[in-house]
Amino acid sequence: MEKENAVLPQIVDSVLGAMPVVGGGLQNAYDAWRQKNRDMAREVLLTHVRQGDVEKLHEDQFFSMLARFSRSVQEGLARSNLVLLARLITGIGHADQDKGKAETFNRYASMLENLTWAEIEFLSRCIQANNVIAGSAEIKQILHQKGFFVQSFDTTVSDKGTVARRQEMMFGNPYVPVSHIFSPYTIPLPHADLTDPYGNPVNQGDNKNALYRVDIDIKYEFSSTFRAFLQKYGNLWEDISKESADGGADDQ
Numbered sequence: 001m002e003k004e005n006a007v008l009p010q011i012v013d014s015v016l017g018a019m020p021v022v023g024g025g026l027q028n029a030y031d032a033w034r035q036k037n038r039d040m041a042r043e044v045l046l047t048h049v050r051q052g053d054v055e056k057l058h059e060d061q062f063f064s065m066l067a068r069f070s071r072s073v074q075e076g077l078a079r080s081n082l083v084l085l086a087r088l089i090t091g092i093g094h095a096d097q098d099k100g101k102a103e104t105f106n107r108y109a110s111m112l113e114n115l116t117w118a119e120i121e122f123l124s125r126c127i128q129a130n131n132v133i134a135g136s137a138e139i140k141q142i143l144h145q146k147g148f149f150v151q152s153f154d155t156t157v158s159d160k161g162t163v164a165r166r167q168e169m170m171f172g173n174p175y176v177p178v179s180h181i182f183s184p185y186t187i188p189l190p191h192a193d194l195t196d197p198y199g200n201p202v203n204q205g206d207n208k209n210a211l212y213r214v215d216i217d218i219k220y221e222f223s224s225t226f227r228a229f230l231q232k233y234g235n236l237w238e239d240i241s242k243e244s245a246d247g248g249a250d251d252q
Contacts, residue, residue: 091233
């Protein structure tokens with residue numbers, strides 16, 4: 001692509017101006033909505049994409065990325081999501097250069113544009129901590145479904161005697177009814193089938209129908225795909241919390 005500073009704004013204006021026009025009584029309202037979205041998208045692109053970031057991309061690939069970005073603008077995507085998409089274009093320009101593909105942008109854009117503000121903000125804090133931090137279990141589950149996180153399970157099986165001893169150590173009262181400790185976490189397990197988390201048989205004594213407490217702890221971590229994404233294309237979430245002051249949270 002040409003390197004003159006005026007080229008990128010002209011390209012952006014051309015791409016964002018190619019929006020459908022409808023007729024009828026809603027024309028004025030639509031035009032105002034379109035202009036508002038166009039102005040916001042133009043500002044986002046020219047703030048987060050500089051010509052030097054993308055000058056090594058093949059023109060066809062770059063124009064295809066902008067066309068995909070324009071589609072998201074037409075659909076009324078929130079500013080915070082558009083910022084992520086613009087930063088992704090920059091990341092591809094830096095990392096892939098002349099090998100950058102519009103298909104790569106499209107694949108990740110489908111993930112990024114579906115994030116809610118709460119999910120974006122939570123991911124931002126997790127990236128800053130380089131770990132999946134404590135937070136909403138619902139958000140973690142959704143981000144797992146969207147491919148950002150993976151799950152692992154820690155299972156602990158405790159018999160009544162073990163729990164009663166723990167109760168005595170914690171509260172100094174060995175006579176607290178076991179049912180108070182277990183309910184509603186108790187399950188009957190057949191004598192022959194009970195093993196500890198390592199596969200070793202658990203001695204149940206003479207009581208074949210003893211109750212056992214099963215604790216299942218769900219842990220989350222970044223998926224390998226998301227880690228590779230961050231490593232290659234950078235932290236698109238950098239300073240994303242600042243975007244909320246400009247309307248990111250309100251636009252969701």
